Amino acid sequence: MPLTDTRIRNAKPKGYRYRLSDNHGLALEVSPVGGRYWRYRYRLEGRENIYAAGDWCAAPVGETPEQAEKRRTAGHLTLAEARIERGKWRALVVKGSHPVHAKRADKLAAAASNANTFDAVAAEFEQKRGQEWGDIYRSHFKRFLERDVSPDIGALPVRDVDSAQVLALLRKVEDRGSHSQAVAGRSYIGQVFRYAIATGKAASDPTYALRGALTTREVEHHPPLERTDIPRFFDTLSKARANRQTEIAVRLLAYLFTRTAELRSAPWAEFDLDNAEWRIPATRMKMARPHVVPLPSQAVALLRELRAITGRQQWLFPNARHPKTYMGATTINRVIERMGFLDRFTAHGFRATASTLLHEAAFDSRLIELQLAHQDRNKSRASYDHSARLAERRQMMQSWADMLDTLSDPSSNVVSIKGRV
Numbered sequence: 001m002p003l004t005d006t007r008i009r010n011a012k013p014k015g016y017r018y019r020l021s022d023n024h025g026l027a028l029e030v031s032p033v034g035g036r037y038w039r040y041r042y043r044l045e046g047r048e049n050i051y052a053a054g055d056w057c058a059a060p061v062g063e064t065p066e067q068a069e070k071r072r073t074a075g076h077l078t079l080a081e082a083r084i085e086r087g088k089w090r091a092l093v094v095k096g097s098h099p100v101h102a103k104r105a106d107k108l109a110a111a112a113s114n115a116n117t118f119d120a121v122a123a124e125f126e127q128k129r130g131q132e133w134g135d136i137y138r139s140h141f142k143r144f145l146e147r148d149v150s151p152d153i154g155a156l157p158v159r160d161v162d163s164a165q166v167l168a169l170l171r172k173v174e175d176r177g178s179h180s181q182a183v184a185g186r187s188y189i190g191q192v193f194r195y196a197i198a199t200g201k202a203a204s205d206p207t208y209a210l211r212g213a214l215t216t217r218e219v220e221h222h223p224p225l226e227r228t229d230i231p232r233f234f235d236t237l238s239k240a241r242a243n244r245q246t247e248i249a250v251r252l253l254a255y256l257f258t259r260t261a262e263l264r265s266a267p268w269a270e271f272d273l274d275n276a277e278w279r280i281p282a283t284r285m286k287m288a289r290p291h292v293v294p295l296p297s298q299a300v301a302l303l304r305e306l307r308a309i310t311g312r313q314q315w316l317f318p319n320a321r322h323p324k325t326y327m328g329a330t331t332i333n334r335v336i337e338r339m340g341f342l343d344r345f346t347a348h349g350f351r352a353t354a355s356t357l358l359h360e361a362a363f364d365s366r367l368i369e370l371q372l373a374h375q376d377r378n379k380s381r382a383s384y385d386h387s388a389r390l391a392e393r394r395q396m397m398q399s400w401a402d403m404l405d406t407l408s409d410p411s412s413n414v415v416s417i418k419g420r421v
Contacts, residue, residue, distance in 0.1 A: 003028060005079055008036060008056055022079075026086045028056060038082050042093045051089065051099045053082065116201045118161055118192065119145075119154035125195040134283045135265065144185050145192075148173050158196045163206040167213055174214065182214050224352035225345050227407065234408040236339045245309060246335055248302050249317055249327065253347055255299045255401045257354035257372070259286060260347045264327045266316045268307070276300050276394075291373045294394035296401035354400060361403065363396055371396065
């Protein structure tokens with residue numbers, strides 16, 4: 001007699017295991033403690049076999065398709081589902097295969113599929129190749145994939161991702177106005193796919209077909225702070241009621257004109273305040289070359305003050321919400337925005353400000369470029385100049401800090417400092 005849910009539910013445990021037959025080899029085994037398990041009896045190559053096919057469960061009420069799939073994967077089958085599966089098991093037996101072998105093969109295939117998702121391949125790629133990257137590049141790569149890629153295609157097998165899916169997620173990035181990030185993101189995704197091809201996990205790179213599909217805009221250079229705006233900028237900064245650490249960060253950027261990310265992510269270990277030097281390793285530099293920043297006395301004073309606040313932590317500017325990492329990318333510009341300057345000036349613009357005013361003061365252009373850590377095509381000259389001209393750069397940095405202090409004081413007569421080096 002075929003099984004019913006009522007008959008299964010009312011089956012009482014006995015002192016031994018017994019089975020209630022359905023039909024075509026399907027049966028329910030009841031254990032002495034009341035467990036109910038599906039068994040499928042079949043004959044293959046002249047031998048009788050029994051396949052343990054999971055356990056019985058009543059049909060859940062209000063279950064979503066995702067929940068049902070998860071339940072079935074765990075081996076919990078209703079009567080109706082067990083009968084559907086029985087049809088699949090019978091088909092395997094007809095082909096000469098044992099259902100248990102097919103189940104093992106499915107598990108191996110699922111495990112391989114999970115190992116070959118885009119997220120898994122991206123993580124493997126970063127682990128294998130990421131040692132060659134700088135910290136800033138690695139941070140940008142990981143942040144873009146975590147925020148913009150993983151939610152859309154991260155769980156998909158990498159070989160199944162197509163150009164339309166990649167373009168759709170890059171369009172989302174464009175739609176929020178981040179055109180340069182979309183272009184960079186296409187490059188990040190392409191690197192993962194090329195690694196997948198090299199390791200046999202994918203057959204093609206879908207980003208190749210997207211060349212020219214993204215909106216391109218001219219690079220928006222960060223404008224300098226106008227000479228006439230400098231007094232108001234620093235006066236407003238003093239009155240902005242910003243967190244003291246953030247205010248120090250703004251002032252240090254003005255004095256040192258490094259890239260914003262280089263300062264935000266700086267650890268105390270890179271600073272020698274007694275010798276007034278900040279040595280940034282190649283791994284944290286955009287051009288992947290070590291860089292020395294001579295510290296003017298004003299910067300040393302600010303750093304000593306900051307050390308009393310954050311000196312026991314790894315970073316100069318620990319993240320307020322996540323102290324184990326450093327200040328967020330938008331923190332400094334939020335202060336500048338509250339000051340009313342962000343419509344025409346950003347933190348990165350201190351580099352253009354220093355370059356403009358130092359050139360006006362007749363400092364050696366090559367010396368300014370060295371301090372800005374711009375790439376020199378002549379690598380031999382660049383390496384020599386970077387070390388040999390450190391004393392000249394130290395003098396220039398002190399002159400720049402003095403110049404900035406003079407310009408920042410609205411009560412002083414602005415005196416132009418001419419370059420002597």
